[in-house]
Amino acid sequence: MSKVYTGASMSLDGYIAGPGESGFDHLFEWYFNGDVEVPTASDMTFKLSRASADYLTGYISQTGSLVVGRRLFDLVKGWGGRHPLDRTVVVLTHSVPEGWAPADENFVFVTEGIEAAVAKAAEIAGDQVVGVNGGTIARQCLDAGLLDEVWVDLVPVLLGSGTPFFEQLGTAPVLLDGPVSIVPGDRVTHLRYEVRK
Amino acid sequence: MSKVYTGASMSLDGYIAGPGESGFDHLFEWYFNGDVEVPTASDMTFKLSRASADYLTGYISQTGSLVVGRRLFDLVKGWGGRHPLDRTVVVLTHSVPEGWAPADENFVFVTEGIEAAVAKAAEIAGDQVVGVNGGTIARQCLDAGLLDEVWVDLVPVLLGSGTPFFEQLGTAPVLLDGPVSIVPGDRVTHLRYEVRK
Incomplete structure (x- = not known):
């Protein structure tokens, strides 16, 4: 089966969002503080440092x-119909949202839980x-033993509270191996870990 | 005035201790998984990788x-009379503990708050x-604007909950700069950040 990776921009104190959905200006600064343009499938263009551009396009190209x-799907209103990374998105949900087919080229809605979503x-x-x-x-992937790698974009900010990268782990401690790669960017350090199985 | 640094082993999800004071076997593994012996003022000897030994002795030598x-002073019972790093320790406390003088060569007890403790x-x-x-x-140092650098020994483990490196920040977000150095060790990555002022 395909490997399963997760990646996110995370503050040094472990949050992927600050309190009240704040902190994104800091967490995502590295997407927009460089000279290398990386277009997306939406009308947004990333402007990255060379190091971060190489890292990000490497990540995207293998995905x-x-x-x-x-929750995210609703929050971003289905990215206007197509995910910026130009990939089919499987949405884990309790019910298919109104106005959407269960499956099309851009979104597939899975209601049978995380294992079914990842299998799809x-x-x-x-x-x-x-x-x-x-x-x-x-x-959920980690708890189900489905996760192979964790790609952390570690941002030099302390948010103090908010949404942790991994919330309410079912089994802890979870041992990782690595980082198997370290890429210093501008206001970010890209760290790639393997989940020990 | 002297620069003020803080350093600690921290899990990737931001904890310096797991729930119920657990996780230290993982957090401190890098102190004992190498060939380079670094003696301490206690009967403990660190056994570090070459990279971590150079990093740690560099940190100690400038401290x-x-x-x-x-709380820590009580927990470790005053390290038996002398801190392992062989330095005078200023203990911030509400009252001088019984059996101790307010000041001797090894411990100085300060009751007037964090600024007085750091000044001493x-x-x-x-x-x-x-x-x-x-x-x-x-x-407390960070909130008082007294902290200059944060040295994080980032350990590839998720503890899920516990004691954060910085708990209940009075002011957030706190911007850092760096890492100004990255030292990969064995089951640890040493990251050094400056506090932006």
Whole structure:
């Protein structure tokens, strides 16, 4: 089966969002503080340092599909119809949202839980990697033994509270190996860990 | 005045201790998984990788004094009379513990708050650095604008909950700069950040 990776921008104190959905100006600064333009499938263009651009395009190029939770899907209103990374997104949900078909080219809605969502995403990804979102979805994958790698974009800010990368772990401690790579960027350090199985 | 640094082993999810004071076997593994012996003033000898040994002895050699809280002082029973790093320790406390003089060569008890404790430690440190403990003391220094650098020994483990490096920050977000150095060790990555002022 496809490998399953998760990645997110995280503050040094472990948060992927600050209190009240704050802190994104700091967490995502590295996406927009460089000279290298990386276009997306939306009308947004990343402007990255060379190091971060190479890192990010490397991550994207090996990613065949994505799994996200319904909360994020609703929050971003389905990214206007297509995810910025230009990949099919499997949405884990309790019910298919109104106005959407259960499956089309851009979004597939899975209601049978995280294992079914990842299996569907793996089928779509083929020999590429399944990317899952930080937060609840990554934690569910970790608890289910489905997660292979954690890509942390470590940002030099302390947010104090907010949404942890992995919230309410079912099993802890979880041992990782690595970092297997360290890429220093501008206001970010890209760290890649393997989940020990 | 002396620069003020804090350093601690921290899990990737931001904890310097797991739930119920657990996780130290993982957090401190790098102190004992190498071939390079670094003796301490106690009967403990660190056995470090070459990279971690160079990093740690560099940190120790520039440290002139330490500030810790009363809780840690009690927990380790005053390190049997002398801190393992062989430095005078300023203990921030509400009252001088029974059986101790307010000041001797090894421990100085300060009851007038964090600024007085750091000032006393700076006086002792001279042109060297004041090292303060992670947790409450580091957070108090940060809130008071006294902290210059944060040295994080980032350990590839998720503890899920426990004691954060900086707990209940009074002011957030706190911007850091760096890491100004990255030293990969064995089951640890040493990251050094400056506090932006």
